[in-house]
Amino acid sequence: MSQFSLLARRRFAPFFWTQALGAFNDNAFRNAMIMLVAFQMALPDAQVSLYTNLAPALFILPYFLFSATAGQLAEKFEKTRIIRYVKLFEIAAMSIAAFGFFTHHVSLLLVVLFLMGVHSTVFGPIKYSILPQALERGELVGGNALVETGTQLAMLIGMIVGNSLMLIAGYGTLAASLTTIGIACMGYLASRAIPPAPATAPGLRFNWNPLSETWRVLRITHEDRAVFNAVLGISWFWFFGTVMIAQLPTYTRHVLGGDGSVNTLVLTLFSLGTGIGSLMCERLSRRRVEIGLVPMGAFGLTVFAVDLYFARPAVTAGVALNWTAFLAVPGAWRAMLDLTMIGAFAGFYVVPLFAFVQSRAPRERLSRIIAGNNIVNALLICIASAFGIGLTALGLEAPTIFLITGILNVAVAVYIFTLVPEFLMRFVTWVLVNTLYRVRVDGLKNVPDEGAALVVCNHVSFMDPLILMASVRRPMRFVMHHRIYDIPVLRFVFRTAKAIPIAGRQEDPALLERAFELVDEALANGELVCIFPEGGITRDGSIQNFRPGVDRILARRPVPVVPLALRGMWGSIFSRRDSALRRARLPRRFWSRIELVGGAPLAAGDANAAALEARVSELRGDKA
Template sequence: MAGQSQFALLKQRRFMPYFTVQALGAFNDNVYRQSIIALLVVMGVSLSERTLYTNLAPAIFILPYFLFSAIAGQIAEKVEKHKLIVITTAMEIAIMSIAAVGFLLENMPVLLVALFLTGMQSTLFGPVKYSILPSVLRPEELTGGNGLVEMGTSLSILAGMIYGGLVIKLAGSYGPEAAAISIVVLAIAGNVVARMIPKVDAGAPALKVNWNPVPESVAIMRLAKRQPAVRNAILGVSWFWFVGTVLTAQLPTYAELHLGGVANDTALYIFALALFSIGVGVGSLLCEKLSGRSVEIGLVPIGAFGITAFLLDLYFARPGAPPATGLTIAQFLGDRAGWRIVIDLTGIGVFTGFFVVPLFALIQSRTPRSELSRVIAGLNIQNSLFIVTAAILGVLLQMDGFSVGDLRIPLPGLSIPQVFLALAIANGLVALWIFTIVPEFLMRFVSMLLVRVLYRLHPRDIESSVPAEGAALIVCNHVSYMDALILSAAIPRPVRFVMYYRIFNVPGMHWIFRHAKAIPIAGAKEDPALMQRAFDAVDAALANGELVGIFPEGKLSRDGEIAAFKSGVERILARAAERGQRVPVVPMALRGMWSSMWSHRDSRMGRMRLPRRARAHVEVVAGPPIEDGTSTDAGALEAQVRMLRGDAA
């Protein structure tokens, strides 16, 4: 399993049918929506009426998310997930049959009614879409699985838009019939594949459904915001939809006015959209490799600042009119400046993948299974708000003002490149705000960057040993000054490390340890008051359901061997037992650290020189958790850590 690629999931029944259903659904939704727009052209509808319908359609589709997400989240929590997916895909067949009648009759009201019903069906499927993954994937597969889903979704949306725009045009006089047949066949295919998904137990089968959407929406939003990291991950995902909506909504006009595309020809627009979508797919797939098959939210800051950098360059690449108009894709690519825009659009997509995939994985890994569907429903409500806000704001920013009676309300009147510049600045500010209020995102980035640059890290059995939620005590051998950072990079949840106060105060590292909420400690003879404060802080952290990491040797190894574990670990567990808390203990071992930099193998002068053992192979090996720490002692834990480390000092 350690070297298994995420693509291996595509061969397994626990994932492949679900992945196919999700991709078919995204594809069919966009075939339908683009076919409506193409039909308006065939029907000879006036430009003003066509504009009305094209702006009305997204609003009709998104409205059910506001109305029914709270109910959908409860149903997804209560009903067995395989059964619910089969039901929702059967609903799609019925809805697409209504839409097919609309195409055959060329009746726009019928098509819009069916579009509303499609939004309702998507609302019901939404909470299942991501809440099912933690039940069918192992913890170390979450990032890769989410990357595949995000890749499949983005490419399916793109393919659906292309197919939907072409099916009516290429079929000639039989265009409406071709669109009608396509959407019904795709819906049937989705239902057939859905029946192959294995059964997945309901998260909360005893949940009583509240059918009043207003108070339940408020309750679900509160539930989604209970944990700070999850709350801000949800905010990050919604911001992803905001950025994506602003960007993609401008692309049709941007392609014509600033890329030099042919008027009333969508070829260059589809090409620009394809670059962004393919970039999202590539970035999503790269997340597993870059994260080392763990939920690595350290990628989120990289993604955020990468999006800002490429958006800024997109503005500077073409701030005004193009040098030529009426260009085909080949002619556009014949200009060097065109390739710069290609790189920018693709880069925005790649870093968007880095940004959103770890956030989805974090939400899934940190939320209790019995609440996950409702949290996803809360996410969908917030996403809808951000999408609508982005669409309205994108229009308002480009207006120079409007009148209300005799009152003239001025507006910025920005060009599309200036909208991209404003989006780049806003994205940077929002990212800084999120990372300021929840330092864990930035701390994971710092630890990931330092560890990835200095070492080649190989975690083993971490995800299966460290509990996904609740308190636990991590015990590990102590070899170098970098041990806490290495364990932080290997363990997906934040850890409160107890560390010797002199290491805590090391210049340059103090900022990192302080923001990581490390707990400084001293010996009883050095500073008994500091030692007592440290034990009190450990008690509070465990009582709060946090992970606490300790190095029971009490000092760095001087010879590469593991020293006797001190009794402080027993004292921590005994204090927890006195207040009625049974704390599990997870033994871990660092392997290969003695021969790496920053251990005592070198003299102080040797450590100050450029290390010869940079990029050393280092393993973090976790053993099975001891569910009740009071059943063990320091000697037994020392023996387990010795066994885990073996001879690989």
């Protein structure tokens, strides 16, 4: 099922349009206000500069003040009701804005800007914490991709519409007022169709002190190191984006030699790129939370940000070209491609991070963790603004700032991936499996999303654990022969995935006993453990007898057993077909079409080596 089918489902579509309309209104109002202040009120330059620099600060301030409170609200109360109150608040704010537009009351408009910041602050924790309640686990990536795409496009259209409305001679303020109020009303009507989303922590004791609650929310966000570093990654995305977008107007004028239409083109390509990258995440990840895309996104951001420094269209100084004339300039397409690809890799980067936080964080704390994420985001946005202003004050041009930001992105990515090797491990796994194979999966919903379970599978090649790791949504602890565990490069992947090395009784009895202890400990902790009961890679393509180790595991820890079978692996790369010397060699089949199929779980009492061997053989069929 395509991610776009979610737009036809009530559990997602009304929420999608509610948040998209809100993002549109935020940007339409802000840009209409800037157009009014900067171009229609004949204010001194110093006063215009004060207002335009004050505006972002006023919008971001509520994130510091009220994010922690908003997180509590989203946990303690039914979310849909809060969304409707937020949309009524938006209607009231836009009504006040209409009065400010007509009276040219700038101070009142700045108050409304602060109120819209409050609106976004309260809606933020709900925006991402409601998705795991409305969507299945396999829909999280697609849902996040649609939300990210919808938000980017709504923001872009809102900016364009806000600017355009104020340019209507004689009717600009009326058009802006009616549009923003109308969109707020449409958002409220859409919110009426959102299905109920029950409170995840109704017994939460509410803390009205924003300072102490902010500190508590940040502590909660920090408790799971992987989640916290995903939050840092998301916040870095906002830092990177803020620096890049802030330079675009001066970059458009002085480097691209373009007018306002070229600036609109630049923003459009950036937003479309982000939308395309976000939507591609579901296909690239096969509908699982694939954090292996994050390092690829970080790499792409750096490559194209650095290339943007070298992409210098051959424009004539002092000439402001419109967008059609600009596209005819030599070198223009290279700059446009860089901007589009920066957006696309931003999608690869941020969508899996949001899905990772949603899938990993406890449901009863997710809203507060999203609130903590928003606080850190706001801090990084402020630092990014100061960073951009500081580099500009030093006399650096926009392309140089792009170059510095791209290089800095490498350092931050290395830092995050060093702290959480799981990100890099997933990337290595994703690249290897998708380079060497074309994998079709079926029946993997039989693997439980939580709780202890044992997974058994036939063993055809050295790559089997990586294929399972890349295909099964839930992390698994693999039991594997210590020589495979120690293969260079793959050892990093297996160690990071907490694989369990094992040896034969005659080879290393101590390691064997240690492996069984670790398996039992993992199952006792509610983890998923995968074993290859044949005890080695097949040498003739047939399934070998399952050894009694599986019986020993189940006798000590009776848990459900999920049978899996690899099909089409025999003769693929790293299998042992045609190897006279009994070692893997380059095969005749590269980028093989293979399948991974799953069967219904067996209760521990019904599972033994013989029964599981028969079930896996049945699942594999004659596709060796």
